[in-house]
Amino acid sequence: MSDNTAGDGAGERTQAAEQEAAKRRILEQAEAERIPVEETTRAVPDRRWRRDR
Numbered sequence: 001m002s003d004n005t006a007g008d009g010a011g012e013r014t015q016a017a018e019q020e021a022a023k024r025r026i027l028e029q030a031e032a033e034r035i036p037v038e039e040t041t042r043a044v045p046d047r048r049w050r051r052d053r
Helices: 002-033 037-042 046-052
Strands: none
Touching: none
């Protein structure tokens, strides 16, 4: 039984490391694709925003 417990712990550590690596990749991709707020506010002309109100 102790063999199974040791194997489970190693599997959990491996899975945790893989999840952390995936999380880092997702965050790096999100940062690379991030659009600065200044650009998003310039995307809609002021007159169109006023017309919708």
